[in-house]
Amino acid sequence: MTILLHLSAAIAVVSTILVITRLNAVHALLYLVVSLLAVAVVFFLLGAPFVAALEVIIYAGAIMVLFVFVVMMFNLGSEIVDHERLIFQGPIWVLPGLLALLLLLELAYLILVPATANFGVAMIGPRQVGIRLFSVYGLAVELASFVLLSGLVGAYHIGRRYRAVPEERGR
């Protein structure tokens, strides 16, 4: 278990270093996804499976899709053809794929060897988290919903202004 923890921590650190040194934003995003997946494995090994699932679903899923969407919006023009060509010829995806494969092997090992499912650390599952979240932290849940609403309204407002300006220039 210690070796698995150290391996996923090393993958997280290496891919994070690669994130902040890449020149192309899409390559950096690939490594960022791998880094978040590695941190999710660390969460799982520390006995927090609910947070590990949320890390994969929300961080590596939803938020990274948002990033990819915006980066793809910026990359308009003729250079996009060269980028598409690079995807198929270059070994860009090989290293992130390799790191993700290591994480997949760790996960397969954890699933296939049930004797290691209990590592001596007590799991805190979604049940305890949910009970405590909606009893003690009820007010904080409401405040988090306010934060999300303000993010929604703010993003809509800024995005709407961004869209409305070229129409006025057109007239």
Place this chain on the structure above:
Amino acid sequence: MTGTASLQFGLMLATVLFLLGLIGVLMRRNLIFVLMSLEIMFNAAGLAFVVAGQRWQQADGQIMFLFILAVTGSEVALGLALALAARHHFGTLDTDLISRMRG
């Protein structure tokens, strides 16, 4: 791994990831990369919360991670909308050039 060793290891990993994110924020000039580095720093802070919560066998650390997740979600939505607006107004994502704006 015992509780204290796991706590020490997790906090070290969180510190390293946070410092890498901080270096990214200070070093990079592209707004998208700055936002990505901010994500790394948020994630490292959440990792520290979860590690400490697991050390004392309380669910509070994971609950704090959920709140960090909510804050991160709205931060990313606002940040990327601002990046789109900055790209539209200034024609660039370079933070050095954007810092010239007045008013």
